[in-house]
Amino acid sequence: MPRLPTDRLIRRNGAPSKAPLVVSGKSGNALHVHALEARAARLGLYKGQPLANARAMVQPLAIVPADEKADAALLEAIADWCDRFTPLVSLDAPDGLFLDITGAAHLFGGEAAMLAHVTGLIAKQGFAVRGAIAGTSLAAHALARFAPAIVPAGGEAAAIAPLPITALECDDKTLRALRHAGLKTVGMVAERLHSELSERLGKSFVTRLRVMLGAEEQPLTPRRALPDLMAERHFAEPVVTQDAIAAALLGLAQALSEILEREGRGARLLEAVFFRADGKVERIAIKTGEPLRDPKIIMRLLNQKLDALADPLDPGFGFDLVRLEALLAEETRPATISFDHDENARRQIGFLVDRLSVRFGYTRVQRFVPQDTHIPEAASAAVPAQDRDFGPETWTLKRCPDDPPRRPLRLLQKPENIEAGFPLAPDGPPKFFRWRQCQHDVARAEGPERVAMEWWRNPGLTRDYFRVETKAGQRFWIYRDGLHVQDQLAPRWYLQGVFA
Amino acid sequence: MNNMEKIQELRHFLARYDLPQDRPPLTLGHPQADAVLGGGLRPGVLHEVFAGNWSAGGFAVALAILAAGTKPLFWVRPDYEAMEYGAVSPNGLLELGGDPRRLIVVRTRNAADALSASADILGCPHAGAVLLEIGGMPKCLNLVAGRRLAFAANESGVTVVMLREGAQAEPSAALTRWQVSSAPSRADDDDWGNPVFDAALVRHRAGGLGHFLMQWNPEHAVFTTHPGAVVAAPAHRPAYPQERRAV
Numbered sequence: 001m002p003r004l005p006t007d008r009l010i011r012r013n014g015a016p017s018k019a020p021l022v023v024s025g026k027s028g029n030a031l032h033v034h035a036l037e038a039r040a041a042r043l044g045l046y047k048g049q050p051l052a053n054a055r056a057m058v059q060p061l062a063i064v065p066a067d068e069k070a071d072a073a074l075l076e077a078i079a080d081w082c083d084r085f086t087p088l089v090s091l092d093a094p095d096g097l098f099l100d101i102t103g104a105a106h107l108f109g110g111e112a113a114m115l116a117h118v119t120g121l122i123a124k125q126g127f128a129v130r131g132a133i134a135g136t137s138l139a140a141h142a143l144a145r146f147a148p149a150i151v152p153a154g155g156e157a158a159a160i161a162p163l164p165i166t167a168l169e170c171d172d173k174t175l176r177a178l179r180h181a182g183l184k185t186v187g188m189v190a191e192r193l194h195s196e197l198s199e200r201l202g203k204s205f206v207t208r209l210r211v212m213l214g215a216e217e218q219p220l221t222p223r224r225a226l227p228d229l230m231a232e233r234h235f236a237e238p239v240v241t242q243d244a245i246a247a248a249l250l251g252l253a254q255a256l257s258e259i260l261e262r263e264g265r266g267a268r269l270l271e272a273v274f275f276r277a278d279g280k281v282e283r284i285a286i287k288t289g290e291p292l293r294d295p296k297i298i299m300r301l302l303n304q305k306l307d308a309l310a311d312p313l314d315p316g317f318g319f320d321l322v323r324l325e326a327l328l329a330e331e332t333r334p335a336t337i338s339f340d341h342d343e344n345a346r347r348q349i350g351f352l353v354d355r356l357s358v359r360f361g362y363t364r365v366q367r368f369v370p371q372d373t374h375i376p377e378a379a380s381a382a383v384p385a386q387d388r389d390f391g392p393e394t395w396t397l398k399r400c401p402d403d404p405p406r407r408p409l410r411l412l413q414k415p416e417n418i419e420a421g422f423p424l425a426p427d428g429p430p431k432f433f434r435w436r437q438c439q440h441d442v443a444r445a446e447g448p449e450r451v452a453m454e455w456w457r458n459p460g461l462t463r464d465y466f467r468v469e470t471k472a473g474q475r476f477w478i479y480r481d482g483l484h485v486q487d488q489l490a491p492r493w494y495l496q497g498v499f500a
Numbered sequence: 501m502n503n504m505e506k507i508q509e510l511r512h513f514l515a516r517y518d519l520p521q522d523r524p525p526l527t528l529g530h531p532q533a534d535a536v537l538g539g540g541l542r543p544g545v546l547h548e549v550f551a552g553n554w555s556a557g558g559f560a561v562a563l564a565i566l567a568a569g570t571k572p573l574f575w576v577r578p579d580y581e582a583m584e585y586g587a588v589s590p591n592g593l594l595e596l597g598g599d600p601r602r603l604i605v606v607r608t609r610n611a612a613d614a615l616s617a618s619a620d621i622l623g624c625p626h627a628g629a630v631l632l633e634i635g636g637m638p639k640c641l642n643l644v645a646g647r648r649l650a651f652a653a654n655e656s657g658v659t660v661v662m663l664r665e666g667a668q669a670e671p672s673a674a675l676t677r678w679q680v681s682s683a684p685s686r687a688d689d690d691d692w693g694n695p696v697f698d699a700a701l702v703r704h705r706a707g708g709l710g711h712f713l714m715q716w717n718p719e720h721a722v723f724t725t726h727p728g729a730v731v732a733a734p735a736h737r738p739a740y741p742q743e744r745r746a747v
Contacts, residue, residue, distance in 0.1 A: 345626040368590040405595030410586035473682035500558020
């Protein structure tokens with residue numbers, strides 16, 4: 001899309017009446033023509049021309065400073081839209097897109113028809129567009145810019161050869177060196193010995209040349225993770241109603257389930273992608289605790305997620321393509337119906353955890369694992385329940401048999417400073433303390449339980465913990481920050497937890 | 501059939517409809533409390549615990565531990581609970597006689613989400629119990645919401661214990677309502693005993709009321725009596741007269 005910046009402005013504001021539109025860019029301290037519309041090009045302006053020259057040639061001229069961010073966002077949006085043709089779309093910044101159409105062209109009636117279809121649709125949106133099909137991305141890149149064509153496999157070298165050396169898009173220095181050597185076309189460069197070229201121009205130049213000529217492959221980096229498996233459905237007439245969308249999803253869930261079943265796999269990460277007729281793409285992802293392929297459960301999770309969306313799915317003018325992708329599929333054990341009650345219960349709880357995680361968030365449904373530390377606030381870690389089954393971890397009891405609890409049921413998020421009265425014994429618990437605007441008189445106390453901080457992790461003072469019971473019978477866990485020393489007159493006291 | 505008969509029949513139906521199914525009660529271990537409750541804690545219903553002070557949390561957890569048995573215990577709480585009342589400590593749960601391996605905590609953004617999460621969990625008969633912690637008086641917690649929970653609990657047989665902190669009692673669909681605060685473990689000496697609760701059964705839709713001193717024994721996961729200073733109120737006389745107005 002050679003005129004992306006100007007097309008964007010024209011799409012938004014309408015064409016300027018008289019003056020041809022030019023987008024100015026800045027290189028160093030000089031302004032140059034960054035992009036220009038067709039009218040400006042017909043008047044003899046060109047990309048990269050100093051802006052002053054352009055002004056001198058054409059009057060009046062509408063000049064708008066470049067907005068690279070908006071251009072990039074637009075390119076992303078177009079790439080999103082292109083997802084409908086193939087899942088493998090990658091950006092060719094600043095103004096191009098690569099679509100890997102391997103195995104997809106026949107769906108559109110062949111390569112030529114597909115190219116015409118895609119470019120036609122983009123042109124209809126008001127973009128100047130040029131496209132080419134070739135065996136490697138760089139070859140397609142060069143052809144699209146210099147000689148749009150469809151090149152059969154193996155024909156890249158012949159098709160590229162007549163292009164000027166600027167098609168190589170190398171830096172000025174290399175370009176000058178090639179000109180100096182009298183090489184004018186890519187073909188002439190390719191005829192030279194590669195060892196010779198790499199000696200003078202560097203190895204990367206030769207690699208680039210080879211990729212462009214189709215002698216070497218260069219993989220595309222897709223914008224999104226490729227789904228392992230997917231099912232999709234096109235609609236001749238965009239669907240708008242909830243019922244139709246739900247029916248389509250159910251069909252897709254069944255289709256995907258069949259594929260998964262055939263492969264002996266189940267989906268751990270699913271994504272439903274809704275392509276709106278006006279180009280907007282909505283994605284809804286769900287994660288599951290164990291490999292899943294039952295269409296009913298897939299539907300249930302999807303429906304829950306759709307219900308829980310903050311801004312509901314807006315069909316606008318309708319969706320013309322709905323796709324269900326299994327982004328991550330794992331092997332499943334063959335589905336045996338278990339008569340074992342425990343196994344069944346475990347599975348049901350797993351589904352329940354999945355449902356809750358989908359509705360409220362993956363990190364909001366938690367299980368706990370014990371940690372090997374004696375720092376009270378770090379003694380356990382919360383992990384997403386989907387990631388961990390009811391484990392065989394061992395939790396060690398702190399209390400002796402038949403003793404009351406030694407660890408509080410609730411830990412405050414941060415130990416809270418309390419105003420402690422003077423202790424009876426110098427290193428004992430306080431006689432009373434104030435916490436959250438309430439005075440608590442200590443009736444009995446047990447301690448100290450001395451906990452030294454782990455100096456290699458988080459340095460801090462050693463704490464002397466006391467379990468205290470107030471006159472009312474409430475039990476709190478308080479500690480003195482730091483050991484008792486004679487000259488420390490006012491030690492700081494904290495309340496960290498509450499017992500039953 | 502005339503209208504009066506119809507209404508009579510509907511009333512009869514509603515009376516049956518509202519009362520939970522008969523499931524064998526879970527013995528609390530405290531003889532008087534068990535007697536008043538008709539054998540113990542009824543599973544598959546909604547129990548409310550209103551907090552007099554911090555200790556009520558321990559009482560609610562004890563009920564949930566009893567109700568969950570060997571099945572998973574779901575602790576559902578909105579985020580603001582953790583800010584105000586501290587995070588759930590699995591180590592503390594272990595000390596109280598629960599099993600942290602079977603604890604699942606669901607943190608929700610608000611009270612409405614907590615209610616709907618609880619209803620979801622109550623739909624799964626393999627869950628053990630739901631401990632729903634809701635502080636204050638959120639608007640979404642009305643008679644309808646409570647009734648929905650009670651209904652779901654009745655269908656699946658999963659018990660739900662609702663812990664209300666900083667809240668006023670209001671009409672609800674709960675079978676029992678407890679007003680709980682702490683009680684000194686020993687009146688006389690310095691010895692350190694198991695936690696004691698001053699628990700008042702202030703509402704009971706299927707029986708009498710009472711006021712008990714209950715000591716929780718984490719070792720055996722049962723309540724025991726406690727020879728405290730508080731004299732148990734007679735079961736036929738309500739301990740909290742204002743509660744009579746409640747539905």
